[in-house]
């Protein structure tokens with residue numbers, strides 16, 4: 001697995017899509033959002049950093065299950081600050097990211113970097129930031145994803161005494177920003193400590209991101225392996241409340257060759273290939289998600305502007321504006337309905353009546369700009385032309401898999 | 409798998425143990441129980457039928473998972489009234505039992521047979537009894553166990569409309585009397601219908617009896633099989649509340665040879681051997697359970713008699729008996745403590761104070777016989793000599809497995 005130099009074509013596609021979205025938003029959407037105070041009614045105005053954030057994969061598990069070795073396996077080489085060993089070794093969260101040279105960055109510095117997605121971590125204070133670190137290196141995979149290595153979870157007291165921050169809360173923070181959460185288990189000692197269980201429970205709401213790895217599964221006799229796998233599913237099914245079961249990949253993810261009989265080898269190889277393939281699709285899925293989120297945002301913005309435009313038109317031009325606005329706001333449902341009928345906008349694109357009324361109460365309708373049909377047409381073009389054009393850049397289903405190793 | 413004629417040595421051992429227990433109880437325990445009204449304070453006086461009941465194995469599952477074929481596989485031949493086929497076929501509960509000749513017996517007749525353990529089924533009325541049947545045949549396995557075939561569980565409405573009795577309640581009745589409940593699943597179509605889920609939930613309290621069979625598991629590609637097995641464990645873990653996971657046997661239990669690759673074959677063969685071995689141990693475990701239950705009963709009886717004896721001694725011989733009994737009963741804790749100290753009886757052997765007081769209120773202490781030390785010594789001998797002698801008849805650990813096919 002020799003590391004490859006330079007950027008791969010597939011990475012460039014996703015980067016171009018992101019750049020395209022960024023440009024569309026900056027030139028055609030953001031000005032409208034600013035004029036019509038979309039940020040106050042919905043979610044804050046976005047900036048480039050919000051588009052740039054790489055998809056992230058978080059690795060969580062008891063100590064020594066092979067989290068760090070797993071990352072090393074994906075990278076095909078050591079990363080700066082890496083510690084692998086039989087005792088609890090990794091003692092901090094490490095964000096493994098792309099960089100042209102090998103280097104590590106302390107957590108405090110990462111958390112204040114404007115172009116990094118780690119600003120929010122400041123809230124965990126120095127107790128956490130001193131146990132957080134960035135590792136940069138030049139491996140193609142990292143063009144697509146950032147990998148988060150974590151300290152192994154210990155059982156019970158040892159855990160709590162040793163840590164100067166709330167492990168579960170930090171996990172939750174990362175999980176909500178990640179695309180995939182990989183839970184690792186060791187086939188030789190399958191224990192789900194209370195602490196680990198709490199960490200899994202903290203992932204509630206991100207169930208769809210969870211994937212499980214049953215690691216070190218070679219060298220376990222087949223019948224025993226099946227038993228262990230079953231016990232794992234049994235326990236996970238009790239902790240994760242979804243009816244659909246989580247995907248478990250059975251394998252041995254490090255750089256030693258598989259040590260097992262032929263049947264197990266075949267199974268493990270298929271499973272490991274499946275996992276690598278799923279990880280390969282993370283950037284694509286993340287890009288698609290970004291596109292979807294922008295489409296949703298533009299549609300909300302459209303409805304928002306039409307609503308404001310309509311309300312302005314209903315206002316008397318000279319006197320009694322205050323009273324008129326109050327009256328308008330008390331009949332909001334009716335006005336929404338009119339806008340819905342006039343412009344054929346889906347009901348789902350309209351804001352929550354109470355919330356809209358609340359925010360609008362603090363504003364003067366008169367101060368909003370008039371509805372400018374050209375601006376609206378521009379937004380429409382984003383939805384009907386610009387974004388579909390970006391979408392067409394995605395490799396077709398199937399060809400993505402055949403492209404040279406997104407995961408090296 | 410040719411059926412064997414005659415009774416096997418191992419069956420005779422268990423039968424002798426049962427006969428021994430029966431005789432001990434009848435001659436040395438039951439007379440004491442009767443004199444001291446043990447049946448009213450604890451559980452009813454037992455008769456021979458209570459000892460004779462064969463261990464039972466109940467088979468439950470969606471239709472067509474192979475329940476009837478499984479029984480046929482264990483027996484090595486067809487049984488009277490057997491129906492095997494791709495459509496819902498078995499339309500009734502069938503108790504497959506030993507008999508010298510092939511014959512079937514209608515449910516109504518079974519439920520009134522004094523020497524059969526099915527009397528309680530009368531409470532489900534004719535709606536059920538017309539869908540209940542006995543099948544007798546001469547197969548050695550049936551010396552040890554009675555197998556209960558059941559109609560397949562259908563999904564939703566079809567089920568409820570077709571049935572003239574409450575399937576879940578009947579299952580619960582059998583489960584509480586069985587030694588093993590086998591839940592069968594078909595590896596090709598793993599569905600747990602609501603009805604089946606209700607049936608599993610009705611087994612609460614009998615979790616330790618549940619074993620699961622993932623049937624028809626040959627001819628399924630290994631990776632897919634692992635996936636299916638995982639999904640099964642996931643779902644079962646949600647329905648069965650115990651933290652320890654249930655044992656699932658992966659196999660294909662009918663008389664066709666396994667159709668699968670070498671690795672799967674090895675796994676399935678081990679699994680199937682495990683299941684047969686566990687079934688082999690059912691009679692042994694059932695006999696041990698009977699012994700344990702009798703020991704427990706004798707100890708309770710001993711404490712009961714000592715308590716009554718003590719209370720009688722405390723009674724004034726002539727006047728004021730009523731008042732004295734009331735006073736004694738209000739101080740029961742104290743008197744229990746005295747008996748506990750005097751005779752060194754474990755606290756756990758004493759009855760519940762409130763319950764004892766309640767039953768005693770309806771009796772006159774004076775009418776109970778005096779404590780007869782010879783009778784007590786007799787009971788002691790049962791515990792210290794007679795039962796250990798019976799226990800020594802059990803084949804030693806290990807040799808049980810090597811004995812010729814308890815399961816043919």
Ligand SMILES: Nc1ncnc2c1ncn2[C@@H]1O[C@H](COP(=O)(O)OP(=O)(O)OP(=O)(O)O)[C@@H](O)[C@H]1O
Nearest residue numbers: 063064065066067068069084085088089090152253
């Ligand atoms: N697939 C594997 N098969 C067998 N041994 C492995 C495998 N992966 C890692 N190991 C070994 O397991 C030990 C722990 O590995 P590693 O340090 O990667 O685990 P970790 O989960 O990162 O531990 P910690 O939580 O302490 O950071 C090391 O000795 C490593 O060589």
Ligand SMILES: Nc1ncnc2c1ncn2[C@@H]1O[C@H](COP(=O)(O)OP(=O)(O)OP(=O)(O)O)[C@@H](O)[C@H]1O
Nearest residue numbers: 471472473474475476477492493494496497498560
């Ligand atoms: N191990 C097996 N592998 C493949 N097919 C099987 C296996 N066991 C049974 N079958 C087939 O599956 C079908 C259903 O079998 P069977 O009648 O024994 O199931 P059942 O669970 O008793 O069904 P029902 O609930 O309708 O009574 C039959 O066609 C039978 O030949």
Ligand SMILES: [Mg+2]
Nearest residue numbers: 067068089090
């Ligand atoms: Mg580590």
Ligand SMILES: [Mg+2]
Nearest residue numbers: 475476497498
């Ligand atoms: Mg059947």
